[in-house]
Amino acid sequence: MADSPAYTDADPSLAELLATHPHLSTDPLCGLMFEGVPLNAIADAVGTPCWVLGAGTLRQRLARMRTAMADAGLDVSIHYAVKANDHLSVLSLIGQEGYGADIVSGGELARTQKAGIAAQRVVFSGVGKTDAELDYAIGLGIGQINVESAEELAIISAIATRLGKQATITLRINPDVDAKTHAKITTGLAANKFGIPFDNAAALYAHAFTLPGIKPVGFATHIGSQILSTAPYHAAYARVAELVRTVRATGLSVEAVDCGGGLGISYRNEVEGQPEALAGAIRAELGGLGLRLSIEPGRWPIGPAGVLLSSVILRKEEGLPGPFLVLDAAMNDMVRPSMYDAWHGLVPLAPQAFSQPVAPTHVVGPVCESGDTFARDRLLPPLGRASRIAILDTGAYGAVMSSTYNSRPLAAQVLVENGQWTVIRRRQTLEELWQDEAMPAPPNGKA
Ligand SMILES: Cc1ncc(COP(=O)(O)O)c(C=O)c1O
Numbered sequence: 001m002a003d004s005p006a007y008t009d010a011d012p013s014l015a016e017l018l019a020t021h022p023h024l025s026t027d028p029l030c031g032l033m034f035e036g037v038p039l040n041a042i043a044d045a046v047g048t049p050c051w052v053l054g055a056g057t058l059r060q061r062l063a064r065m066r067t068a069m070a071d072a073g074l075d076v077s078i079h080y081a082v083k084a085n086d087h088l089s090v091l092s093l094i095g096q097e098g099y100g101a102d103i104v105s106g107g108e109l110a111r112t113q114k115a116g117i118a119a120q121r122v123v124f125s126g127v128g129k130t131d132a133e134l135d136y137a138i139g140l141g142i143g144q145i146n147v148e149s150a151e152e153l154a155i156i157s158a159i160a161t162r163l164g165k166q167a168t169i170t171l172r173i174n175p176d177v178d179a180k181t182h183a184k185i186t187t188g189l190a191a192n193k194f195g196i197p198f199d200n201a202a203a204l205y206a207h208a209f210t211l212p213g214i215k216p217v218g219f220a221t222h223i224g225s226q227i228l229s230t231a232p233y234h235a236a237y238a239r240v241a242e243l244v245r246t247v248r249a250t251g252l253s254v255e256a257v258d259c260g261g262g263l264g265i266s267y268r269n270e271v272e273g274q275p276e277a278l279a280g281a282i283r284a285e286l287g288g289l290g291l292r293l294s295i296e297p298g299r300w301p302i303g304p305a306g307v308l309l310s311s312v313i314l315r316k317e318e319g320l321p322g323p324f325l326v327l328d329a330a331m332n333d334m335v336r337p338s339m340y341d342a343w344h345g346l347v348p349l350a351p352q353a354f355s356q357p358v359a360p361t362h363v364v365g366p367v368c369e370s371g372d373t374f375a376r377d378r379l380l381p382p383l384g385r386a387s388r389i390a391i392l393d394t395g396a397y398g399a400v401m402s403s404t405y406n407s408r409p410l411a412a413q414v415l416v417e418n419g420q421w422t423v424i425r426r427r428q429t430l431e432e433l434w435q436d437e438a439m440p441a442p443p444n445g446k447a
């Protein structure tokens with residue numbers, strides 16, 4: 001992971017996108033292939049929009065993280081951040097491969113239990129856990145709760161005491177470090193809502209030992225998401241290490257540090273975060289302290305493992321600085337471009353697309369907002385009505401952030417594994433969309 005990631009201003013070509021996505025390839029007859037499966041075959045059978053996730057890519061990327069930690073001589077537990085993609089198929093794969101989970105709600109905790117991940121391997125993060133969620137988590141004997149405020153510590157103590165349990169906790173520290181990422185996904189600055197101010201942490205940690213129902217084991221930090229440089233990790237972990245030393249000097253024990261998630265991927269032409277460099281930062285700052293270490297990656301393992309398939313509803317030519325391709329996928333399906341101005345690779349599925357000349361094209365969804373735009377001036381071959389496009393790197397923060405805005409049902413999801421594909425969620429029906437909505441009875445019993 002370079003400290004000054006190599007950006008160029010030019011968009012990557014289709015060939016360059018294929019080169020940086022090893023699970024994608026092209027076949028002269030079938031067009032774009034995903035882990036050896038023709039994406040057109042999936043779109044023919046399931047329709048579009050449709051999410052496709054590659055189990056092989058996910059497994060490989062998780063394994064690379066595990067190996068990177070081991071090669072650095074570190075015993076680091078990996079707790080997959082469920083928020084990135086909470087599908088039960090994903091979580092059961094995570095559990096089978098022996099990883100734990102990082103959750104931020106009772107709903108995510110319930111999913112881990114349904115998927116067979118032992119509660120002891122689950123860590124509960126988040127700035128506002130409700131009493132009901134804490135009851136559930138502590139009752140289950142959750143592995144660790146990362147506490148985000150003095151107020152929350154008191155609440156957890158009361159709930160654990162009522163339940164006759166000991167809650168294992170860390171204090172999540174806000175190190176006031178700039179992760180140099182998008183402002184909406186930066187979490188480690190003093191101005192952000194997350195974590196306990198660094199200067200208050202030692203005193204609160206000492207106080208935690210005096211509380212009933214609380215077993216303090218250490219500290220946690222998480223400074224943001226889509227981080228592409230090692231420098232912020234070094235800075236944050238150095239602060240946590242300083243805290244560990246300070247607190248130990250007072251005679252208190254510190255057994256564990258949770259190093260958070262945040263490692264970034266290459267959406268456009270960034271040099272993606274390297275797990276080996278993350279391992280290097282952990283070892284350099286926290287390695288010699290005899291701690292149990294853990295990380296909470298979400299985007300890195302699963303982001304590149306997914307695509308969103310869509311079809312062109314129509315190509316709108318008139319009165320414009322360039323043609324608009326109107327897709328059947330929209331901001332309700334994939335909100336990242338609208339929400340963070342995120343750049344996602346767009347790759348046509350048709351075999352001939354790769355040899356055709358390209359021209360600047362605007363790619364939009366049909367939702368009634370100008371923000372429903374996937375790309376402006378993207379160099380694409382001459383696509384038209386019914387052409388298909390794969391939107392790349394949507395495995396993380398894709399389907400999980402979908403809504404039904406404009407009464408658009410949630411799209412189907414497909415898992416590819418060993419050259420086979422399976423529908424793991426069928427497209428939502430309109431009846432499912434409104435089944436819980438009540439209509440007032442007509443006056444006087446009239447219909
Ligand atoms: C506490 C916590 N842990 C882990 C993650 C996962 O982050 P990422 O998907 O960037 O690895 C997040 C999200 O930023 C988070 O808030």
Ligand SMILES: N[C@@H](CCCC[NH3+])C(=O)O
Binds near residue numbers: 083226336397
């Ligand atoms: N939803 C964000 C990431 C948020 C990370 C959660 N803490 C994204 O799509 O980039």
